Amino acid sequence: MSTIYILWLRQIKRYLRSRSRIIGSLGQPLLFLFALGFGLGPIYAKAGGGNYITFLAPGVIAMSVLFTSIFSGIEIIWDRQFGFLKETLVAPVPRLAVMIGRTIGGATVALIQGIIVFCITFLAGFHPESWSMVPVAILIMFLIAILFTAIGTAIASVLEDFQGFQLIMNFLVMPLFFLSGALFPLEGLPKAIEIITKLDPLSYGVDALRFSLIGASHFGIGLDITVLGLMTMFFLWLGSTLFARIQV
Amino acid sequence: MTASPSTSAPIIAVKNLTKSFGEIKAVKNISFDVRTGEIFGFLGPNGAGKTTTIKMLTTLLRPTSGEIRLNGFDPAKDQASVRQSFGIVFQDPSLDDELTAWENLELHGVLYGVPKKLRRERMQELLEIVSLSDRKDDLVKHFSGGMKRRLEIARGLLHHPKILFLDEPTIGLDPQTRNHLWNYVTDLNKKENITVFLTTHYMEEADRVASRIAVIDHGVIVAMGSAQDLKTKTQTANLEDAFLKLTGSSIREEDASPIDSLRAHSRMWRKR
Ligand SMILES: Nc1ncnc2c1ncn2[C@@H]1O[C@H](COP(=O)(O)OP(=O)(O)OP(=O)(O)O)[C@@H](O)[C@H]1O
Numbered sequence: 001m002s003t004i005y006i007l008w009l010r011q012i013k014r015y016l017r018s019r020s021r022i023i024g025s026l027g028q029p030l031l032f033l034f035a036l037g038f039g040l041g042p043i044y045a046k047a048g049g050g051n052y053i054t055f056l057a058p059g060v061i062a063m064s065v066l067f068t069s070i071f072s073g074i075e076i077i078w079d080r081q082f083g084f085l086k087e088t089l090v091a092p093v094p095r096l097a098v099m100i101g102r103t104i105g106g107a108t109v110a111l112i113q114g115i116i117v118f119c120i121t122f123l124a125g126f127h128p129e130s131w132s133m134v135p136v137a138i139l140i141m142f143l144i145a146i147l148f149t150a151i152g153t154a155i156a157s158v159l160e161d162f163q164g165f166q167l168i169m170n171f172l173v174m175p176l177f178f179l180s181g182a183l184f185p186l187e188g189l190p191k192a193i194e195i196i197t198k199l200d201p202l203s204y205g206v207d208a209l210r211f212s213l214i215g216a217s218h219f220g221i222g223l224d225i226t227v228l229g230l231m232t233m234f235f236l237w238l239g240s241t242l243f244a245r246i247q248v
Numbered sequence: 249m250t251a252s253p254s255t256s257a258p259i260i261a262v263k264n265l266t267k268s269f270g271e272i273k274a275v276k277n278i279s280f281d282v283r284t285g286e287i288f289g290f291l292g293p294n295g296a297g298k299t300t301t302i303k304m305l306t307t308l309l310r311p312t313s314g315e316i317r318l319n320g321f322d323p324a325k326d327q328a329s330v331r332q333s334f335g336i337v338f339q340d341p342s343l344d345d346e347l348t349a350w351e352n353l354e355l356h357g358v359l360y361g362v363p364k365k366l367r368r369e370r371m372q373e374l375l376e377i378v379s380l381s382d383r384k385d386d387l388v389k390h391f392s393g394g395m396k397r398r399l400e401i402a403r404g405l406l407h408h409p410k411i412l413f414l415d416e417p418t419i420g421l422d423p424q425t426r427n428h429l430w431n432y433v434t435d436l437n438k439k440e441n442i443t444v445f446l447t448t449h450y451m452e453e454a455d456r457v458a459s460r461i462a463v464i465d466h467g468v469i470v471a472m473g474s475a476q477d478l479k480t481k482t483q484t485a486n487l488e489d490a491f492l493k494l495t496g497s498s499i500r501e502e503d504a505s506p507i508d509s510l511r512a513h514s515r516m517w518r519k520r
């Protein structure tokens with residue numbers, strides 16, 4: 001328990017100390033929110049979709065949670081290169097506890113980042129359908145954060161250095177985001193795209209966030225939570241298995 | 249085996265241990281025992297396989313073949329029990345740069361389950377010993393190389409394990425700190441009967457503190473015994489000469505420039 005806590009605390013401290021990282025990672029969601037939101041808004045309204053900002057805001061929140069949590073997971077590669085990883089790997093505590101501590105820490109950081117972006121969406125004119133559902137939205141953000149931190153951990157456990165990093169960005173993180181329905185509705189898509197979006201775990205996260213924030217859902221909240229929950233359990237298992245096997 | 253005071257049960261037993269990285273055989277079929285309460289020096293030129301051996305003993309690397317018993321446990325199978333048994337100061341950096349000195353120590357103490365009161369006492373004491381007390385709240389990334397090294401050592405001594413691994417603990421340290429360190433370590437060894445497994449390139453340090461020494465070269469143990477044994481065996485006056493005689497005086501390929509290693513090679517050819 002104290003292992004999990006101290007490693008969680010470490011992640012939080014590192015996050016709070018890197019102001020430039022906090023601000024830097026807000027740039028992308030802001031750009032998507034304002035450029036796409038206001039740029040595509042008129043077309044979206046003309047096509048009968050309603051207010052695009054309202055539709056887009058949960059997607060952009062999910063995006064910032066996705067990016068921050070994958071990076072938090074992948075931070076293991078940093079720790080490997082700077083050597084700190086060894087310190088935790090030889091400690092007389094279960095590697096599972098180490099992995100869980102890191103994951104919850106990374107997920108907390110991603111959650112904070114998601115909440116900051118949530119607040120920024122107000123500036124773009126977004127407001128949640130019902131404030132009483134906001135705590136639910138926060139829980140969903142946390143679930144998304146845990147899932148993708150675990151995925152980041154699993155990936156970083158098998159990578160030795162940053163050489164595969166570009167590959168992961170372009171062939172995993174970007175597709176996860178763009179094919180999740182964060183930017184466009186999932187209704188009436190070509191068959192191939194529809195299948196891919198259904199395989200993308202982030203689709204269910206975005207959908208659950210939309211359910212809690214704007215009261216609209218494509219898959220239904222029951223399916224969303226089931227898929228997110230099962231995926232999270234699977235990747236926590238995979239991440240901890242791979243993490244336990246790390247050699248340095 | 250007959251039991252005499254100097255031959256108590258081995259706390260580390262290594263048999264036919266081998267580690268290959270692809271083509272490179274870093275450790276070749278080595279066997280040795282370290283007795284409980286001993287200070288064991290593991291010496292060898294750069295790239296000899298010292299760190300690789302330590303990594304296998306401390307669960308960081310899986311051996312290619314061979315057998316290890318550390319405090320009675322197998323690092324390949326019973327990792328939890330093995331990790332309970334030792335502490336280590338790594339050769340390479342292993343601090344978190346984004347935390348302060350104090351936070352690095354605190355994190356270590358918590359991971360190793362040192363009770364809070366004892367932890368705080370030792371943290372104060374060790375920071376004193378490595379003269380970092382006044383810098384304890386600074387981020388490690390603002391430390392000099394030597395200060396980081398001192399903090400690594402303080403951290404390694406924060407809990408008192410059965411076996412302490414010190415992989416070149418004194419690289420980059422000033423003579424004062426080196427002196428403090430060895431005094432502290434020999435003290436721990438005497439008072440708490442902690443077994444120490446150390447590597448160093450400073451022969452006078454090994455001569456001073458190690459009760460027994462193994463010399464490893466190109467992954468093979470070429471000699472083992474007390475410093476005196478090694479000197480007698482090689483008919484040399486000091487450990488440095490004994491070491492050079494045992495391992496040859498050619499520069500190791502890893503450290504040598506191409507020209508150096510060419511020279512070393514031609515020297516070797518001429519000898520034959
Ligand atoms: N991860 C690795 N991959 C490939 N080769 C490795 C790896 N780790 C070590 N080696 C090789 O194994 C050999 C032994 O290295 P090791 O680090 O054990 O030497 P050492 O005795 O600790 O040397 P030094 O005094 O320089 O610290 C070297 O040839 C090194 O290149």
Ligand SMILES: [Mg+2]
Pocket residue numbers: 298299300339415
């Ligand atoms: Mg070494």
